[in-house]
Amino acid sequence: MQIENFSNDCEIVIGLVAPVGVNLDDVHNRFVSYFNQFRYEVNYIHLSQVAKEFQGIATGPYTEQSRLDTAMNTGNALRQKSERGDLFALLAINEINKKRLGETPEPLPRHVHIIRSLKHPDEVETLRQVYGPGFILLGISSSIESRKRYLKDEKGVPEEELERLIERDDKESDSFGQSTRDVFQIADAFVTSDDAHSLSTQIGRTLDLLYSKPVVPPTADEYAMFMAYAASLRSADLSRQVGAVLTNQESDILATGANDVPKSGGGLYWPVDGEDNRDYELGKDSNEEQKNKIILNIMKKFSNPEETTDEELLKEGKKKLKDTGLLDITEYGRAVHAEMEALLSSARNGISTRDANLYTTTYPCHNCAKHIVASGVKRVLYIEPYPKSFATILHNDSINAEGSPGESEKVMFEPFVGIGPRRFVDLFSMNLSSGRKLKRKENGLLKEWNRRDSELRVPMTPLSYLDAEVMLIEQLDEIKESAKENKND
Numbered sequence: 001m002q003i004e005n006f007s008n009d010c011e012i013v014i015g016l017v018a019p020v021g022v023n024l025d026d027v028h029n030r031f032v033s034y035f036n037q038f039r040y041e042v043n044y045i046h047l048s049q050v051a052k053e054f055q056g057i058a059t060g061p062y063t064e065q066s067r068l069d070t071a072m073n074t075g076n077a078l079r080q081k082s083e084r085g086d087l088f089a090l091l092a093i094n095e096i097n098k099k100r101l102g103e104t105p106e107p108l109p110r111h112v113h114i115i116r117s118l119k120h121p122d123e124v125e126t127l128r129q130v131y132g133p134g135f136i137l138l139g140i141s142s143s144i145e146s147r148k149r150y151l152k153d154e155k156g157v158p159e160e161e162l163e164r165l166i167e168r169d170d171k172e173s174d175s176f177g178q179s180t181r182d183v184f185q186i187a188d189a190f191v192t193s194d195d196a197h198s199l200s201t202q203i204g205r206t207l208d209l210l211y212s213k214p215v216v217p218p219t220a221d222e223y224a225m226f227m228a229y230a231a232s233l234r235s236a237d238l239s240r241q242v243g244a245v246l247t248n249q250e251s252d253i254l255a256t257g258a259n260d261v262p263k264s265g266g267g268l269y270w271p272v273d274g275e276d277n278r279d280y281e282l283g284k285d286s287n288e289e290q291k292n293k294i295i296l297n298i299m300k301k302f303s304n305p306e307e308t309t310d311e312e313l314l315k316e317g318k319k320k321l322k323d324t325g326l327l328d329i330t331e332y333g334r335a336v337h338a339e340m341e342a343l344l345s346s347a348r349n350g351i352s353t354r355d356a357n358l359y360t361t362t363y364p365c366h367n368c369a370k371h372i373v374a375s376g377v378k379r380v381l382y383i384e385p386y387p388k389s390f391a392t393i394l395h396n397d398s399i400n401a402e403g404s405p406g407e408s409e410k411v412m413f414e415p416f417v418g419i420g421p422r423r424f425v426d427l428f429s430m431n432l433s434s435g436r437k438l439k440r441k442e443n444g445l446l447k448e449w450n451r452r453d454s455e456l457r458v459p460m461t462p463l464s465y466l467d468a469e470v471m472l473i474e475q476l477d478e479i480k481e482s483a484k485e486n487k488n489d
Contacts, residue, residue: 007436007459009109012040012210013096013131015124016117017183018140020068020169021147022193023154024116027140030203035112037451038211043113045095047088051078054091064155068165072178075119079176085122092123093130107462119178124186133426133434134460136210139187139383141415142194143403185362185383188423190416194403202417209419209427211454214440214447218428220251221381222418224359228338229421231256232361236271236278237335238285244338244360246346246353246377254351257341261334266348268341279334287333294329295321330365339368343375353377359416366390373398373411380413383420426458434458 014031018024032042048071055074062070079087092115099108118124118137127135142150147166151157157165171179191202209216218226224245232243235258244257260268261278269276279285295317296310303313321327336344339360346353354376363382364372369391372380391413392401401413419427430438435458439447463471 007461008455010456010459010461011108011111011113011134012456012460013113013115013127013135015092015115015127015135015137016140017119017137017180017187018117019147019180019184020165021144021151022140022142023150024140026196027193027199027203028114028116030200031112031114034203034207038110038207038454039452040110040112041108043096043099043111045092045113045115047091047116047118048074050091050095051075051088054078063157064151065157065161065165068169072168072172076172076174076177079120080174083176085120085176086126087123088118088120089123089126089130092127118183119180120176121179121182121186124183131460133458134456136189136423137183137187138206139184139190139420141184141190141192141417145402145404146194181384186422187383187420189419190383192415192417206419208451210457211451212436212438212457213449213454214438216428218424219418220247221359221416222424222428224251224253224357225361225381225383225416225418226421226424227253227256228359228361229424231258232338234258234268235260235335235338236269236280238279239288242338242360242362244342244358246342247357247359249355249357251357254353254356255342255345255349257336257338257343257345259335259338259341262336262341267345268336285333287330290332291327291329294326331367337365337368339364340371343371343377357381361421363389363413364391366394369395369399377411380411381416382413383416 016024016027018027028044032044035042051071051074055078075088079085084090092113096113097105099111099113100106115127118127124137144166148162151162151165152159169178169180171177171181189206191199191206193199205216224247228243228245230243231245232241235241235243237259240259242259246254246256248254258268263269263275263277269278292314296314298321299313299317308316318327339358342358343353346356355378356376357379358372358377359381361383363384364380366389369389373395392399398410399413400407400410403414426433426435430440435456438457441447
């Protein structure tokens with residue numbers, strides 16, 4: 001039997017991540033409708049309800065405000081008590097395993113397990129370790145204006161509570177608190193629920209790609225965001241890698257940028273012997289160094305430095321100043337930000353950025369935002385569920401980040417929609433995918449395909465590498481025996 005046979009009718013696990021105010025009930029109904037077309041049975045796992053049953057908490061009745069707060073409190077308490085950021089992944093895995101009948105767990109043919117909703121990056125890491133390419137994380141966004149309207153008008157959340165709930169959902173300070181932002185950034189695909197018809201189209205297209213439809217080419221936005229991600233990989237910054245791409249109105253790429261140290265003559269350093277003077281060569285992060293000095297100076301103003309060491313003061317200072325914004329300063333860093341480098345690259349080469357599109361793998365900081373506005377860029381796409389930084393506060397006269405109608409003259413800041421960089425090669429390449437090779441034609445004609453009989457492009461097989469080794473060695477032995485018999489004949 002070929003290993004390929006274990007890839008047919010295989011399961012898939014889909015995790016959902018969405019900020020507060022996205023109508024996930026509507027998303028669930030659309031998934032059920034689409035998966036019926038693929039002949040897949042849906043196992044819907046609502047983690048908030050599972051967690052309450054696990055902890056023995058009575059459910060409801062709740063107002064939406066108290067339901068959300070209770071869900072967040074329950075999640076935080078369980079993660080803190082267990083000291084496991086991935087506890088909700090364990091709960092989800094347990095629910096999936098319950099579906100497997102018999103003493104020896106078996107795969108569930110044509111089953112999809114939909115997990116609502118993931119709030120901590122450790123959960124995603126564990127699910128990816130267990131289910132490999134069979135786990136898909138879907139980020140679902142909508143404009144802040146739409147989310148507030150949904151919470152207020154359809155769920156009855158008081159207007160004065162909206163900002164608090166949204167801010168809490170975004171990122172809590174505790175390491176075991178939920179962080180929708182961090183989970184959203186590592187999603188495999190992104191959709192938006194602002195328009196009902198568009199949401200259905202996006203979900204349908206994503207599933208068609210997952211199920212090997214012969215030709216679903218990338219959109220201009222998907223291609224540019226993948227190129228921005230590719231640009232980020234050249235960064236040797238000690239903190240993180242960020243990439244950016246500028247395109248014109250015809251989607252031609254004008255420039256790329258990454259966050260890294262600039263060199264004289266223009267541009268960024270490349271790893272050339274004797275000429276690379278980036279932070280990793282110097283062995284330190286200048287921004288972190290200066291930030292630590294500031295924290296120490298502040299702590300020494302309010303403490304007796306003779307009673308404690310600098311190391312202890314610094315540790316205590318970082319703890320006390322965690323939510324003040326001081327720890328977020330970046331102006332002492334040597335690296336040019338990716339968005340700025342893309343703009344500067346255009347300037348160095350005499351290319352206009354007026355009315356251009358800017359794609360960036362993170363939300364621009366307020367310093368980059370003012371230069372983006374000044375450069376004439378018309379549209380900015382980013383991968384995050386919440387606008388952040390002081391960009392919109394300082395430049396609300398020039399930036400529309402909330403999807404507000406009637407502000408077309410402003411620079412539009414929009415969340416990215418489409419297949420994310422993580423799965424770009426797997427789903428768009430005919431030959432380089434880590435899954436099945438894609439055939440687009442048969443006998444010179446477009447290959448026939450339908451949802452009912454389709455198979456996953458990157459399947460999740462139940463075989464470990466040890467199982468696969470044993471199976472293929474057995475097949476090799478059969479080949480040897482057959483060759484001996486033929487020789488004797």
